[in-house]
Amino acid sequence: MRNLFMKVTYDGTHYFGFQTQPEGNTVQDMLEQAIAHLTGETVKITASGRTDAGVHAYGQPFNFETASQIPLERWCLALNARLPEDIVVTEAYEVPLSFHSRRAAKRKTYRYTINGNRFPDPFQLRYQFHHPVALDVPAMEEGLKKLIGTYDYTSFASRKSTKTSHVRTIFSAHMEIDRSMCRPDSSDQGVIHTYITGSGFLQHMVRIIMGTLIQVGEGKRKPEDITGILAACNRAAAGPTAMAKGLALWNVSYEDPGEQAGVTGSKKL
Amino acid sequence: MRNLFMKVTYDGTHYFGFQTQPEGNTVQDMLEQAIAHLTGETVKITASGRTDAGVHAYGQPFNFETASQIPLERWCLALNARLPEDIVVTEAYEVPLSFHSRRAAKRKTYRYTINGNRFPDPFQLRYQFHHPVALDVPAMEEGLKKLIGTYDYTSFASRKSTKTSHVRTIFSAHMEIDRSMCRPDSSDQGVIHTYITGSGFLQHMVRIIMGTLIQVGEGKRKPEDITGILAACNRAAAGPTAMAKGLALWNVSYEDPGEQAGVTGSKKL
Missing domain, CATH: 3.30.70.580 (Pseudouridine synthase I, catalytic domain, N-terminal subdomain)
Incomplete structure (x- = not known):
């Protein structure tokens, strides 16, 4: 064989x-x-x-x-x-x-993509969550960085998770803004990619992280709230589960x- | 009104x-x-x-x-x-x-996209012509540059064209290779974008130009052959019409x- x-x-x-x-x-x-x-x-x-x-x-x-x-x-x-x-x-x-x-598998990287431009991109409809309302991306990235480390991520896991331990490690995470499709003199804020690399991820974990960070970006939560959400170990403490279509398994390394x-x-x- | x-x-x-x-x-x-x-x-x-x-x-x-x-x-x-x-x-x-x-309209720019990587990109299937066989891109660009100027482009127009004059001006044209999706240690040659800006274009003109340049890239024609093809003013002198899906009207300026x-x-x- x-x-x-x-x-x-x-x-x-x-x-x-x-x-x-x-x-x-x-x-x-x-x-x-x-x-x-x-x-x-x-x-x-x-x-x-x-x-x-x-x-x-x-x-x-x-x-x-x-x-x-x-x-x-x-x-x-x-x-x-x-x-x-x-x-x-x-x-x-x-x-x-x-x-x-x-x-x-040693490390997995997921990418989540938000189209922050005013109008949807017809060539990327299936791969982006369209969010034309202004997002404070630096605040989102500040919140994102607070997730780096080894934690119990129960707050960011589906309630349906059957794993006995919710402890995982996020090694690195960052955001990139692609402004190549922004129209000049517009309210376009670019295509916002979030990359998160970890030892493994719980069910819906990246999507719940993104749903929570989007609330940070909208000013509904503060970046420092992430620490308390993590500590709560309670799914109800975090934000909604962001749409699946913006998510892609980017890379897995051995x-x-x-x-x-x-x-x-x-x-x- | x-x-x-x-x-x-x-x-x-x-x-x-x-x-x-x-x-x-x-x-x-x-x-x-x-x-x-x-x-x-x-x-x-x-x-x-x-x-x-x-x-x-x-x-x-x-x-x-x-x-x-x-x-x-x-x-x-x-x-x-x-x-x-x-x-x-x-x-x-x-x-x-x-x-x-x-x-x-003063200037129109079209973009034609060839995926030169070994495998098709499932996220770009509808927007790229997949050509995994090796292409000599510098030779293609050399041929492309010979099309810049004011010429009778009959050789690069559909036989069905009903225009009384086939004289047009190509102001500029260039190629760009995006290697961001190339896998390391592979035969991937990148995603090859060709941009052509002109006063106006005849029916199928960009697609026939691309079909001809692909033959140059494959070594079936030489870059300098483009001059003779132009001079022939005969559709039969040029190459095939490249697939529609790789083509996009990129910009029109006034x-x-x-x-x-x-x-x-x-x-x-």
């Missing part, structure tokens, strides 16, 4: 999230069907984590075992030919049988380059 | 082009229906020019006469509320009754700022 590790990019608009659901129509289903079509095997893939319905991914890692002898360099094109066009496999590696995409046992050194596409 | 001048951004994927067709479902139809719904008037709008089926626009100017007394600052939001979400009116001005969006009679000085949104 071989253990194949791949990365997939997808537009999550038309799927019920990444992970298989009773209703079907998930990214995982599409990938498993494409693999079955290609190899004749029924495989179960393991991803770095799930994404909610409507959430996108630029680089979602997954792995699976196969007896197929198809050469590594053929997999991406062969799978893409059997996938819908909004799901694209971009990288393929062979890794040790012990490698597990979720357990080995071991540091020097000590990387699982992925580096493997055969690469 | 008032003469209102507006700019509209649209994703052209689902329309039979800008200009009204017997089959319906054009951007012009949508705009005229929204105006009729808002004002009760049957209006005919005049745009800076037409765009083909599947071609997009970041800033398509149009104007129309109306007896409506709706204040200028309300028009964009009121029309957008009555338009499909892939058509967004972004600017509105009141201009002299003599102003005509097509006749007064008088120079100092001498601008039509638009500057008018009431602005």
